[in-house]
Amino acid sequence: xxxxxxxxxxxxxxxxxxxxxxxxxxxxxxxxxxxxxxxxxxxxxxxxxxxxxxxxxxxxxxxxxxxxxxxxxxxxxxxxxxxxxxxxxxxxxxxxxxxxxxxxxxxxxxxxxxxxxxxxxxxxxxxxxxxxxxxxxxxxxxxxx
Amino acid sequence: xxxxxxxxxxxxxxxxxxxxxxxxxxxxxxxxxxxxxxxxxxxxxxxxxxxxxxxxxxxxxxxxxxxxxxxxxxxxxxxxxxxxxxxxxxxxxxxxxxxxxxxxxxxxxxxxxxxxxxxxxxxxxxxxxxxxxxxxxxxxxxxxxxxxxxxxxxxxxxxxxxxxxxxxxxxxxxxxxxxxxxxxxxxxxxxxxxxxxxxxxxxxxxxxxxxxxxxxxxxxxxxxxxxxxxxxxxxxxxxxxxxxxxxxxxxxxxxxxxxxxxxxxxxxxxxxxxxxxxxxxxxxxxxxxxxxxxxxxxxxxxxxxxxxxxxxxxxxxxxxxxxxxxxxxxxxxxxxxxxxxxxxxxxxxxxxxxxxxxxxxxxxxxxxxxxxxxxxxxxxxxxxxxxxxxxxxxxxxxxxxxxxxxxxxxxxxxxxxxxxxxxxxxxxxxxxxxxxxxxxxxxxxxxxxxxxxxxxxxxxxxxxxxxxxxxxxxxxxxxxxxxxxxxxxxxxxxxxxxxxxxxxxxxxxxxxxxxxxxxxxxxxxxxxxxxxxxxxxxx
Numbered sequence: 001x002x003x004x005x006x007x008x009x010x011x012x013x014x015x016x017x018x019x020x021x022x023x024x025x026x027x028x029x030x031x032x033x034x035x036x037x038x039x040x041x042x043x044x045x046x047x048x049x050x051x052x053x054x055x056x057x058x059x060x061x062x063x064x065x066x067x068x069x070x071x072x073x074x075x076x077x078x079x080x081x082x083x084x085x086x087x088x089x090x091x092x093x094x095x096x097x098x099x100x101x102x103x104x105x106x107x108x109x110x111x112x113x114x115x116x117x118x119x120x121x122x123x124x125x126x127x128x129x130x131x132x133x134x135x136x137x138x139x140x141x142x143x144x145x
Numbered sequence: 146x147x148x149x150x151x152x153x154x155x156x157x158x159x160x161x162x163x164x165x166x167x168x169x170x171x172x173x174x175x176x177x178x179x180x181x182x183x184x185x186x187x188x189x190x191x192x193x194x195x196x197x198x199x200x201x202x203x204x205x206x207x208x209x210x211x212x213x214x215x216x217x218x219x220x221x222x223x224x225x226x227x228x229x230x231x232x233x234x235x236x237x238x239x240x241x242x243x244x245x246x247x248x249x250x251x252x253x254x255x256x257x258x259x260x261x262x263x264x265x266x267x268x269x270x271x272x273x274x275x276x277x278x279x280x281x282x283x284x285x286x287x288x289x290x291x292x293x294x295x296x297x298x299x300x301x302x303x304x305x306x307x308x309x310x311x312x313x314x315x316x317x318x319x320x321x322x323x324x325x326x327x328x329x330x331x332x333x334x335x336x337x338x339x340x341x342x343x344x345x346x347x348x349x350x351x352x353x354x355x356x357x358x359x360x361x362x363x364x365x366x367x368x369x370x371x372x373x374x375x376x377x378x379x380x381x382x383x384x385x386x387x388x389x390x391x392x393x394x395x396x397x398x399x400x401x402x403x404x405x406x407x408x409x410x411x412x413x414x415x416x417x418x419x420x421x422x423x424x425x426x427x428x429x430x431x432x433x434x435x436x437x438x439x440x441x442x443x444x445x446x447x448x449x450x451x452x453x454x455x456x457x458x459x460x461x462x463x464x465x466x467x468x469x470x471x472x473x474x475x476x477x478x479x480x481x482x483x484x485x486x487x488x489x490x491x492x493x494x495x496x497x498x499x500x501x502x503x504x505x506x507x508x509x510x511x512x513x514x515x516x517x518x519x520x521x522x523x524x525x526x527x528x529x530x531x532x533x534x535x536x537x538x539x540x541x542x543x544x545x546x547x548x549x550x551x552x553x554x555x556x557x558x559x560x561x562x563x564x565x566x567x568x569x570x571x572x573x574x575x576x577x578x579x580x581x582x583x584x585x586x587x588x589x590x591x592x593x594x595x596x597x598x599x600x601x602x603x604x605x606x607x608x609x610x611x612x613x614x615x616x617x618x619x620x621x622x623x624x625x626x627x628x629x630x631x632x633x634x635x636x637x638x639x640x641x642x643x644x645x646x647x648x649x650x651x652x653x654x655x656x657x658x659x660x661x662x663x664x665x666x667x668x669x670x671x672x673x674x675x676x677x678x679x680x681x682x683x684x
Contacts, residue, residue: 015479121514
């Protein structure tokens with residue numbers, strides 16, 4: 001059994017992060033969730049660097065929930081790095097974004113994103129969307145390994 | 146010969162004179178021979194008195210013996226031959242014999258006939274002539290044959306003559322025929338030449354005929370083509386006639402419009418005078434503004450927009466849209482989310498008023514989210530490039546109606562959809578148009594039971610006019626001008642919720658397609674929206 005992190009949430013907006021965790025928690029999916037606040041922290045975790053240097057790189061999460069618009073290293077760069085590395089390129093990644101206007105949708109799919117979800121403004125809708133994602137990737141989906 | 150006859154004729158003489166017993170038997174024999182001879186045997190006296198008349202004489206002349214014996218011989222001589230008889234008697238009396246003399250005698254019945262006479266004298270022992278014997282033979286049939294021969298001869302002679310004449314004629318005729326033959330020979334030669342000429346001409350005519358057949362086919366084909374062309378021209382003429390009518394209507398409308406314009410011109414002249422006054426006022430204000438403008442120009446110097454900069458601005462606008470959608474939505478989501486969490490987690494601990502206030506926050510956040518989404522859609526469609534294909538509008542509309550109806554299970558909505566023609570347009574945006582118009586029809590017919598929504602189309606020229614009609618709230622046509630403006634609404638939010646972007650979006654899409662959109666409505670009597678799209682060009 002994988003005792004490590006199952007969901008890696010990469011989100012710079014605290015409110016969105018809180019509401020996401022709240023939605024997952026309601027479905028008992030937030031127990032082994034790690035929230036990192038930017039792309040740098042995300043990459044450090046994935047590649048077991050910096051503050052996460054003592055982590056096992058092969059201990060991969062079941063899904064990464066990735067926001068695109070973040071300071072320093074944005075979601076696209078994180079996606080690129082993960083997909084470019086043989087050790088991590090099979091990790092399921094769901095991009096969460098605020099806008100359906102995003103010019104990066106096409107770029108994300110080109111880089112091999114597994115899902116692209118626009119976060120609804122209405123809380124009920126938002127909760128529904130997050131729950132679906134969590135349930136799908138944690139329970140329905142068969143892991144690559 | 147004369148001696149023989151003489152011997153025979155001696156007998157009667159003997160009969161008359163001999164009284165000798167030994168000659169009596171011979172005499173009887175001789176008498177029987179005379180009696181039964183077929184010739185008439187007559188004897189007469191030298192004066193001509195008939196002395197004997199045998200059976201042959203009876204048969205020949207028709208007189209019986211007792212009738213004529215004792216009578217003069219002239220009884221059997223035609224009057225014309227009396228002299229001849231006298232001469233013959235004279236000759237006999239001179240001891241002459243007449244042998245086979247041919248002459249005419251007469252029968253008791255008066256009929257004359259040819260006879261041959263042999264006459265001899267009867268003498269006594271002293272040699273004196275005591276009578277005359279006469280043997281008469283009828284030669285009528287012999288004479289007749291002779292006559293016939295003569296006739297036949299002359300006939301033959303005549304025929305010979307005729308034949309000779311005919312032969313002569315035939316010779317002439319032959320010459321004529323020979324001449325004619327020669328002529329015919331010449332003529333035949335001429336005909337042979339003429340025939341070969343005709344044969345040549347025939348051949349020429351056949352060639353010509355073949356050429357004519359080809360030419361005929363060509364003409365038939367051309368006729369057909371002309372027929373088609375004529376049919377096309379008829380159609381074209383009708384179309385032109387129709388267009389003429391249309392132009393006449395248009396001309397009449399223009400005349401009316403001209404009058405209206407000249408009336409307005411008059412009005413505008415009055416207005417112009419007023420404007421002059423106003424202008425003076427404005428001129429003053431302008432001066433003020435110029436001063437202000439100068440100040441602004443200094444401030445805006447860096448913002449001067451050249452054409453290249455305009456592009457940059459457009460790009461900036463896009464990223465601005467993105468920012469709005471991204472950056473405005475995030476806090477909005479937070480406002481909405483936290484309010485909901487507050488409501489869910491603390492509902493029981495807050496009083497009614499607090500809950501009402503939270504509810505208002507939630508509703509407004511929701512509304513703002515909707516506004517942002519609509520506005521973004523509106524600006525996106527303005528920038529979006531249309532990809533025109535042949536759209537099966539009928540299927541699209543029926544599917545949309547079914548989907549939208551299924552979302553309104555608590556309402557009774559009747560759709561009446563006529564066959565909708567396909568159009569040449571951009572699928573995504575036209576689907577948005579129908580979605581907005583059908584949604585509006587459903588929304589504004591809220592409270593009608595049943596809501597009746599009628600959708601159809603008609604063609605005019607190369608465009609299709611689609612329409613959607615409802616029996617809902619409608620609107621006052623005085624405000625029709627505001628119908629398609631962004632954020633313009635003809636109903637309050639309490640009546641019908643909305644952001645005022647839907648119809649603005651519809652108009653923007655239709656005008657990008659080169660079409661027109663308009664509406665016809667009356668308050669509380671329903672509304673009809675019309676829009677046009679280009680027909681699919683069929684070849």
